Amino acid sequence: MEKGKRFWTGILILIMASAQMMTALAAEHVISGVSIRVSSKLEPGTTLPEVGYGSGTASDGEILISSSTDKYTIDRAEWVTSTSRTMEVGDRPELKVWLQAGSDYYFKGSYRSSNVTVKSGDFVSAKREDEDTLVVRLKVNAIKGNFTAPEDAYWKNNAKGTAQWKKPEDGGTGKYEVMLRRGSSKVYTTETTSTSYNFYPYMTAEGTYSFRVRSIAKTSKDEDYGKNSEWIESDEIYIAKEDVSDGTGKPDAGSNQPTGNTRVGWQYLDNYWYYYYPDGTCQKDSWLKIQDKWYLFQNDGKMLKGWQKKGNYTYFLSENGDMQVGWLQAGGRWYYLNPTPDDYEGAMFRNQWAEVNGRSYYFNAEGFMAEGWNQVDGNWYYFYPGEGHKAVDTWVDTFYVDKNGIWRR
Helix, strand or coil: CHHHHHHHHHHHHHHHHHHHHHHHHHCCEEECCEEEEEEECCCCCCCCCCCEECCCCCCCCCEEEECCCCCEEEEEEEECCCCCCCCCCCCCCEEEEEEEECCCEEECCCCCCCCEEEECEEEEEEEEEECCEEEEEEEECCCCEECCCCEEEEECCCCCCEEEEECCCCCCCCCEEEEEEECCEEEEEEEECCCEEECHHHCCCCEEEEEEEEECCCCHHHHHHEECCCCEECCCEEECHHHCCCCCCCCCCCCCCCCCCCCCEEEEECCEEEEECCCCCECCCEEEEECCEEEEECCCCCECCEEEEECCEEEEECCCCCECCEEEEECCEEEEECCCCCCCCCCECCCEEEEECCEEEEECCCCCECCEEEEECCEEEEECCCCCCECCCEEECCEEECCCCCECC
16 A cells, blocks of 8 residues: 555656656747847937936936846946947947846747847847847937038138138038028029138129028938038128129129029939929929939939838839939838839739749838748748848758648648
8 A cells, every 4th residue: 555655656756847848948949030129319529328227208318228028138238339430420330139038938049130120220230148148239329410610711812702711620521511691691502512602703793792601411311310510600791882893703604604404304302302304394203214324203303212102003213313223221121122123123022932043032012121930821831041042942941841841840
């Protein structure tokens, strides 16, 4: 009797130990993706502050990082960018963020842009230190603010009507808007990348002249995060009646200049590009092919950039405005834009396959390149992470995919 009791007691202990082991194993879950939120109100002219932690909104001059999940927590963060350097408009400082896995989770071997999301910032890289620790490197969104104003606007000595100024101490954008005034009236405004401008051809009437100058965006990228600086005013000069200009030397007028319409082709006006025709009209609300490149214009004639939807298709236009085709990486994702002319060229592939250099790729409803295991039209396929092409006639771990790339249960 005692012997039987010991037997059943041993069996019970084994069952309980097995149950505990199964529970422990079930509690180990891989962290397939991570997400970090950045709230930044860094200011130009200051150095980088200590990194704060929390899901709120950063105050002026602060940066907060957070992650809303119980799978992992933010352990610490350090600046990669020097904390002694003064920040300028457009700077994108970098951070390293250490993530600590929760008690029931662990980090897998590698993470890429396809499974790391950085909200209000951009993913740079990720490296696992061990199963419990992942280090994510990211870029903060560009610091916004007003461009630095030029310095010391003045009239050049012994050069009638030549305006001069000094570029900002931090170099500025390298582009300026300059306005000539007679009394309180505006005479002429222009844009230049020089630090001087000859206004004399516009001084065609007697009076007291002055000019003002400010820094403006040099590129379309500058426009995304910077605003025009404040105006800097010059002193005044007086142009007597006998010293007024006859207008010779104006870029848009004069006795030896054409009298017809000279604003044709590409024109940069008020920080936007337009395309004008000899009759004075400009391209509007449609595509236009110029020197073998396609451009898209909105209904007021402004050239468009970035992601744009036209009809039922989505396109991507570069910073120069030309339509992109083929592979495109944007926001940490890979897209494929139709490279075939006369067949909705440039249209983003969505919910469809693409054959590129003998390999098959699939793009989901949002246009993202598929990676890992994905179900398409009821079948399961494996797409190599980071590369995207479909696996065929091979083993993926312990699962076989046939010559068509299909895994069958």
